[in-house]
Structure formats: C-alpha cells, structure tokens
Amino acid sequence: MGNSDKFKEISRFETDLNRCVLCGFCTFFCPVYREELVESSLARGKIMMIRALIRGELEFSKEFSERLNTCLLCMACTAKCPAGAQVPPAILAARADRVRAKGLPFWKGLILRYLLPHRRLFGNTVKVASKFQGIFMPRAEGSIRHLAFFLSALGKGRRIPEIAGKFLRQQVPVVAKPPVGVETKMRVGYFIGCANDFIFPQVGKKTINFLNKNGVEVIIPKEQGCCGAPVWFGAGDFETGRKMADKILKVFQDVDIIVTDCATCSSALKEYPKFLADTPERMDSYSKFSAKVKDISEFLVDVLKLPASAYRASAQAKGLKVTWHDPCHLNRYQGLNKQPRQIIQSIPGIEFVEMPNADRCCGMAGTFSVDYYGLSKKITDQKIEGIRATGADVVVTECPGCMIQLIDNLARHEMPQKVMNLMELLE
C-alpha cells in the first residue's frame, strides 16, 4: 500500500479491503443502505471509496468524511458476506487515518478528547447538567426527560432518561464481598461503563449484588475511566483511545477477570489489540488484557456456569412477558447471543418471546445517532415494528446505548414497553 504513513491504520486492514468482491449481498443487510438506497451508504461503496482514496483519486474531504460516517459499524454486512470481508473495521481504520490527518470537529473533540478521558471532570459536568435538566427543556412524562447541556448534542428533542442523582461509583464500595454465609469462589474486577455510571446506576448495583450472592467478590477500582468506545470505536481517534486503554490496563492489572454489564464496553475492551495496538508491546499487553474481559452474560453462563436455579425474577420483572434485543456489540462483535437467552429462559415466572430481527441494529451506534438523528430514527422504526409484533411488556438488552435509543423511540411511537438491562430481570 503506497503512502504508508498516511494510511497507517487502514493498511492494517488491507486484507479486508481487498477481500470484498463487490457481489452486493450486503445491500440486503445494511440498515443504512435499506433506508438511503444509495451506494455510498453501503459496505461495497465505502470499500470502493477507500480503495480510490489509497490510489490518490479521492481525499479526506468533507464529502468523504460524511460518507465514512454513515456506517453503524453494526457488522450485519460482515455476518452475511460470502467472501468473509470485514468491512466495518476497515471503515473505522479509515476514520482513524482521517482523524490523524484532519482532527475532530470542535464539539466532538471537546467531549471525546477532553471530557470522556477524565472521568471526574466528566462526572462533574454531567452533574451540573443534571441540575439544569427540566429548566432549559420542558420535562417529558414520567422519569424520562429532555436533557439540556451535556447531552445537548444528543438532544434534538430526544427523550433520554434522567441523569442519576447519585452516580454508581458513589454508591458502591471499592471491594464488594459476598454476604456472610456465602463462600467466595472467585474474585473479579468490575468495569463501570459511563452510561451505567451516570444514567443507569441501578444496573451496576444489580450486577454487583448478583455476583456477590453467587460467591463472587467484586473489586471496583475508583480510578477507572471510560473504555473509550465513543472516542476511538466510533469517531476513530485512536491516539486518545490508546491513552484511555493504557489507563484501564493499569487500573485493572491486579485482577484476572474483568466483568462488565455494558455490551459496548466489553466489546471495546476486547477489541483493544485489534484496533489500538500500534506497537509489539501494546499488542502483547492489550491481548493479555482483552483475554481477561468477560461480558456479564458470558461470565455467568460460560465462566461461573451458574445452574438455572440461580436465576430468579426480580420484583419488577416477575410475571412479565419479555423479548430480547441483540446489541451488535454483544452478538456480532463477541458472538454472545445464546448466553443472554439462556439466562432469560432460566428465570421462572418470566415469559420469553423472540422478536423478529432481534439481531438488527437499533440505529443508535453512538455518535451516529447524534450526527444523523433522522436516519437513526428511521432505522429504529424497523426495530419498533419487531417489538410491536411480540406483544412483550419489556424489551431486554444489555447495552445502555441500545437502551437509550429504544426508550426514546418507544416513547415516540407511544408504545407501552419498558426497556431493561438483562441484569434488572434478576433477583
């Protein structure tokens, strides 16, 4: 590949770039193409643009960047690709080379490079913002409100859940031990995702309690920061991503297993070596680290191997009919789709119903839904129809991003379904 420094990140995915044979199977599976019906939305179109970029026929122009950004990175194309081309990683790498060449837009740079890597400052900003919610914007019904400030970029009339009065990290100890009388079988580190920290702290509390009750001691390092997903696994700022990854590695160096209940976080942590390892040393340390990361569903089913009897319905979930939405980061990135279903189906007193297209992307895709809110909503409409067909009371998933998207869009469609994290089903 010519001009190797300019395309340093892309060149690591050269095989995938070359593997696409242009057959066009992906047209049927790409949620963005299905709405836009233009080839630049599609894996095939993006591959051809990146190839032209490398040949020097295109540049990192505004138009090029726009087209790189209209990908959910949902991997639906890859799952069905007869040639086995993994196009989204190549697209992400192209974003990374673009960031190296052109930087990030101002507001993205501010939030992604400055706030997210500094968890305390981020937390304080969110806290200030939470004071103003409902003042600058009218309150919506129930516990769902319009947010001002911090998420104004996310806003645009979006109904997102209220920011927690007290963040998760303020509510949990550094070491959470199993209760008296329960033997400690294992010791794990718990990774707090930003969204669960600030918006869904009840999820994290559930996870920690459940682990404790099943004999797992949970270490919750206070110095941990963001996994970096929005920064690098979306916007393509690999350099900031590496700094964040290095910090996480250090914080969790003393535990052998790291568990998280955020599908995007577990996926991002596992993908450090694939995307961020720019030196042999980082490849080594990131690989060792990522091997320690377990998504909560994977940990409970494959590592802890809990018997079905360990799963009992929480008070709020008892007697409900639930359906499962596969987060792309859980299903296609980590291959975890049987585990969450197995857990749900083990809970007595909960009826499980499969939704059509359970594995179709919800349309959130992090900052994608900020940049392309209209398009994102259209993609979610398909998901909503699947949910409607189930007649379920609750949509269960394991990614806060998906939860935010589903809460917003179910409300927009005036649908009665609640949205819960998998762990909220459990007693």
Next chain:
Amino acid sequence: MLEREFISQLEKILGEKNVLTSKEDLTCYSYDAVGTWIHLPEVVIFPTDAEQISKVLKLADEGKIPVTARGGGTNVCGASVPIKGGIVLCLTKMNKILEINKANLTAMVEPGVVLQDFNMALAQQGLLFPPDPQSFFGCTMGGAVAENAGGPACVKYGVVRQYVLGLEVVLASGQIVKLGGVTAKNRTGYELGALFTGSEGTLGIITKIVFRLLPLPTAKTLTLVVYDDLSVAGESVSRILASGVVPSKIELLDDVFMGYTEKVVPLGLPTDAAGTLLIETDGATPEVAERERDLIVEVCTKGGAREVRVAKDAAEMTKWVMARAGAMGAILRSVTAVQEDIAVPRDKIPEFIRKAKDLWKQRGLRGSILGHAGDGNLHPAVLMDHKSEELYRKAMEAMEEVIDIALSLGGVLSGEHGIGLEKQKFLKKAMDPVAIELMKKIKGLLDPNNILNPGKIWEA
C-alpha cells in the same frame, strides 16, 4: 464534462437530493458486481417516477448524453458500468410493490424492488416468483428483466422472460410506452415486451413490470449426491431429466468448489470425491416432493453415485442452499478467478466437462466447474493463486477455448449473465451475423442517438 446548466435542469426535475455529483458518489457508481471494468459517470440520478425519467431522457437525447440504467448493481458482465460516462440512472428509489393479485396470479412492481423483498412479500400470500438469480439479496426486478436473469430454478421454472406479462418502458425519445398487459395469454401484435427483456438497458428504461406468479410450493426436499467422477455426475443430470421427473434444482459443484465451500460452510463432504449434485424437488404436498426425490435418488444410485445424503430439516436445507449461493464468494476468499457463463444442451454436459478439464490439464491451469447443471448452464472457472499478468493471459486464452468447446456442442456464449462488456468480443462467433445486424437496426430505431447504455453487447 456535463455543463452546470444541465445538472441544474436535472435537479429541477428530480430534486437536489436525487442528483449526485461529488466524486465520492460517482466512485460508488463506477462498477458492477465483479469490478473488472471501472468508469466514473458524470452524474448519478434517482428518479422516482416514469414522468421524471421521460423528462430526463428528452434532455439527454437532445444533448446526446449517455444514460446507463442501474438497479442493485449485482450484474457481472459490466452491463451497468457507465463506460461512456454521462448519467447513471439509478432506479433503487422506485421500489414499490404496486399490486399483488392472488386471484389473477400476478404482481405489478416498480423496477427497484429487490428480488428477496419481492419473494418475501409474495410468500406471505402463498405465492412465488420462481427465477432465482443467486444475487437475489441485492438484485432489483428491473435489472432481472433487463438481464433476463435466471438461476438454479430454471430447470423446472424457466427464466425471467417466462414471467413477464407486461412492461411500462420509457424510450430514448422520452415517450412512455405500455407493452403487454396483465393477462396470462396475449396475442396482440408483436411481442415487443420480450425485446426489452434481456436488452441490458440499451433499448429503454423499464419503469413498471407485471409478472406472472405461481403458487408457492409448500413442500421441498434437498439431496446431496456425491460422485467419484464429475462427468458421471453430468450423465446423471440427463438421466434424471429423461426419467420423467423434473426437479426444481440440480446444482453441480466440483471437487475444487466443494473444497473451498467446505472451509466456509462445513457440510462434512468427502474430500476425495470428484463432485456433487445438489438436487431439490418441490410440490404442493410432501408426498409429491418426496416421491420425486426417491425416483431421482434411484436414478442417481443406478447411474454410479457414490453417496446420497438427504437434508433432514429446513435448517439443513437452508445451510446447503446458502453454501451453494456463497460458493463463488468462498473461492474468491482464497484465489482470484476468471469465470464464464456458457450453457450447453443437457445431454452434452459430460462431454463438455471432459473436454474442458482436458484442456486445463494440457495448459497447466487450475480449472473448476460450478453450475446450474439442470439447465446446462455451467460456470467454468480458471483459478489463480496469485496476481500474475502472464497467468491471467493464459487463463483468458483458455477461457476462449472453453467457450469454443461449448459452442461446438451446440451451446451458447451466455446462459444467464448477459453480454455487457465482458463477452462482446466473442459475440461474432456466437451469433448469426444477420441477427447481429438486426439487433443494431432495432437499436437504431429505438435509440437513434445511441444514448442508452452505449458501448454494450457488441463491439463498436
């Protein structure tokens, strides 16, 4: 270069968002599904009705600007590549199923409807559009008509041409013409609709199609028959057809394809076999489909098959079908390949296989055969493990000889892919010269300024 004024006129007709001119977007409409030919258009447009297309074609005709129609971009002969620049007229936004009439067994669709979407909608009403080009996930109905596409189901159900009852077409002059109708029979004048079916976008832009449909067969069986000799597999095909049973699919995969497919979708096929037939039977009841399967299995076993395996359930059937659909992709994961699309009379399949394999052996090339054996349409391929111009030239030369073998056996140059750019250099030897002249005259009559997909089918 198109003038700004011309682009503005297009924007006025179609709305700004349906007119793309950025280099990025043009790049995305410069190829088809093989990428052998790359040429940028100067503008890409997305009309939403026939009236808009009529206005655009009038303008293009006045300015003698090339117009290349494109749907899902899944063709493999270069037909949708805008080799002379100009306008790519993309029909993906005209994607409505206008009517499904179960009582008349017909449907009316816009050209941008995707085949898989069409069949999913039809299946809900117990109906089927049988022709099944293996690009069904991406190909659009307009493209399927313009390419007169076919697939494995051809052996029993034929190709697209046999399902077109009516068309609405915009001519190069901008006139909108209705051809045929919605009746199963129609003996009114010349069969002009058939002219546009398979025209590769050179005679007009198809804007509406009425298809004949069939009831969806509710029962299916799928059987894998393994052979130690590929030409014996070929003999089985004609034996099956002569036995009085017409299966809905007979697909042939040789050892090379089996090997690569096995890597992607492990079916547990024997690695030392020479080839496999994948045979589907269908019917209104399981008894019908199973009885036909049993007869076929008997014919194959008597005809020298080594092993017969019946798919145990729907999931296994889907797995085998997907393995076949992805066979070419599976090969291209590891090697590059030159592939052809000849068709031979079905009783000549064994002879064709023997001659093609001998030829490759003589030339020291790695050849392979995959195809819709049930209809005699085979895709012989030469595989290359590395990119070498020398090897590519040798492969192309051998391919021309493979085409000659097919023609000498009474076969044709293209069974289902079309001529486009890919096969025009072979057209003269594969078609009566008077017929070529007639085609050119028809083209001249319908498109005197040669604006519709210029540079395709025959060499300039």
